Amino acid sequence: MANFEIPKAYEPQKYEDSLYQKWEESGFFNPDNLPGRRQKSFTISLPPPNATGVLHIGHAVMLAIQDLVIRFQRLQGKKTLWLPGTDHAAIATQTKVEKLIKDKEGKTRFDLGREDFLKRVNDYVKKSQNTIKNQIRKMGSSCDWSRERYTLDQGLTLAVHTAFVEMYQDGLIYRRVRVVNWCPRCHSTLSDDEVEYRSVKEKLYWIKYGPFILATARPETKLGDTAVAVHPSDKRYTKYVGQKIMIPGVLGDFEITVVADGAVDPQFGSGVIKVTPAHDFTDFEIAQRHNIAFKQVIDEDGKMMANCGKYAGKTTWQCRQAIVADMQKMGLIEKIEDYDHNLSVCYRCETPIEPIPSKQWFINVTKPIDKFGGKTLKDQALAVVKDGEIKIIPDRFEKVYYHWLENLRDWCISRQLWFGHRIPVYYRKQANSKSETLNPKQQEEIYVGIEPPKGERWVQDPDTLDTWFSSGLWTFSTLGWPEKTKDLTTYHPTDLMETGYDILFFWIARMIIMSTYLLNDVPFRTVYLHGLVRDEQGRKMSKSLENTIDPLDMIKKYGADATRLSLIIGNTPGNDMNISEAKIAGYRNFVNKLWNISRYILMRASSVQLIEKPLQPKTLADNWILFELDNLIDFAAKNLSEYNFSIVGEKIYEFTWLKLADWYVEISKVKSQNSKLTEEILLYILQVLLKLWHPFCPFVTEQIWGQLHSKELLIVQPWPKPLNKINQKVIKDFDLIQNIITAIRNLRVEVKLAPGQKTKAIVISSKAKLILGQVEIIKSLARLDDLKILTKSQKLAKSFSAIIAGAEIYLPVSGMMDIVKEVKRLEAEAQQAKNFISHLQQKLENKRFLERAPKEIINAEKDKLAINQNRLEKIEQQLKTLR
């Protein structure tokens, strides 16, 4: 016995923080400090959480998976870099701070002014940024904090400006008036992807429209109508096409043009639509095709403009009520129907979107780029996935990606937010201008550059860039781009991008677009998409349902290792997973089991040391467990490098608990097995197992490793190598021994023997020699005081029996025996065997089966038949004896 004490139960809270500190101090999170010669690099860019965020279960999955991969690759001898950072998340952060100020002081950002407001936001970010970073540490994430970045820091800002200028110079960034998604609350544009849809019950108004009757969900936009459109082949309306018609309206008659356009569905409604070019995307396009004027009637606050007469100043909703009432009075409403409608809302504040015309900056995704041989941004982004330069897991998302890209329209990148990267564009104010704050967008003279231009009267564009513009550069801006740094050449392209499928478009696609254009290279080789985490009933977690699971609570209660295991095992890529506290508690139990297995091994070892020399297994059990371990090492390495995490976790779990703890450890307690070799084998298995488990549950494994008198931490150990010495036959042999033991235990329960009570047993088997060799083990694990082994069947006194493949087992009767019950049990078994035999016989009599099935299958079926026929025979003999 070793002369040290290990606590009976593993208490993660006692060790985790100091272990993390030890790792950080070791410097091994930084690839530059890793020991040994490491040629290949392996890089992951951490998807940067919002700087003001707090760790939620979604982050926890992401961190668990990425840390698993990075730790595995580190054990594999790679130069591993996991680069962390935070995102300024322009719209999310600004919205959050605006709300805080509104709630506390009742002020808007406009009350404070740009400068003050930004100061408040930056202070808030600074204050809360450490929260998320420390929470990332709590998960055990082995990321290189020395390379940590923030999307608004100096280097990344330079990258953003450089990217903008380069794209502008290549003509890929342009400014134009178009109808854009406008959030009246944020007071900003949104990209198409930042718009979400809510299905709502609304009204559909059928209105009389001059000679037409048509339906609209938004009668207030009638004030901005300039045309009516019908389908070119719709004969009903041909006579009107090209005409200008006066339409009676609530503000008097107004003139519209009738146009024919393919966008109209003649089957739908009356086949006529009113065209409001300024406040509808389709209508804007129709108007452009037919050169129709547009009339803006809704302003940036979502209110009706001065040109709307008595409706001016009303919100669109108020205006709708008023205008409908007025139209009803005028008899212009034909009917009103209930209507299920998709309402577009802002993805950050849920405010309904108003399409309004506005002059904004866009990225042209369909312009041929000279230096790429005429390929467009779209083409390039499509090609790298189609050509397999980037692999998406699971691959079904590749289709989703193609579909999105193929339908991508120009990306609106300017935002009227204050928080974010200011657009590096400057306008020259006219010298004679009186106004101090002249709207720069009306100026003609423009300068686009990384640094502000020299000279007088230059005013910077007030707008900021879409937050996804800067995160699109994340994989390389964090490595020093636009400088040609050593990090950039060493670690880019990154190897893995691991994130939720919900930001495939927002982020993954944008990164690919930006990287293929700016670096002429992919940002990453593999994309692994995880699913959403839901509650145990599969519901989305939300505060209102009170079903959220806070990973920090779980870490406190069950430990980071258990939390990680529960998020990885049973989780497959692309599919949502359900999680419950019970599941986490289950893995807490497992972690404790691993702890106690180690405790047993360490306490029984006469000297604890790393096993470096090759082992020579002696017994059947030794050979068996080492064979299983060898298989496990290979299986784990292969599948982890292919990103099959769950199955690997399950297999190591099965090995640890069901094979090692339940069998080998129990066998090692048998007196006859008590040898120095057994101790060494146990130590060896432990040392291998800790390495295999380390990527999954780093804390407990590192803590146990600390007992093994290793010079170096577990985190930088080499991945284990299989011994490759073992004979396959041991599996079958050991199987028989296991089955005999289980069968006896089974009989003991059947017979209601007290667990502590020893009994006698007789085993009849052709493999008597094998069994004889394991007699001590069988006696011990099955609690026998005597085991008789016979080769041939012979007449025995009445006894309980278990007939298994390869052996007959008899338990002599002590006292009275319920013969009727025992006969019943055996008859049931006989019947089962008969059914199976006839099933096999049918199969083997089928000519087509014999002709077409592969030889191995046929032979396997024949073997099964023989075994079961033999078994049936034995059962019937026993039945005869009993009767």
Place this chain on the structure above:
RNA sequence: GGGCUCGUAGCUCAGCUGGUUAGAGCGCAUGAUUCACAUUCAUGAGGUCAGAGGUUCAAAUCCUCUCGAGCCCACCA
């Protein structure tokens, strides 16, 4: 309207490119506690693999349809 995922024991899920008498964990039942661990151990009950067709010697696994749950995309007023 287009596309995708899922439907296997009471619950959560494994079962890959078709070939075991369909598995695991939790829960449940019975029993066990000096001897690493009750955050434990032993044993057991529980499923015609959503339904219907088809392909095949062979289908939970491949194809078609139906039903049910959910997600994504789309300019249908």
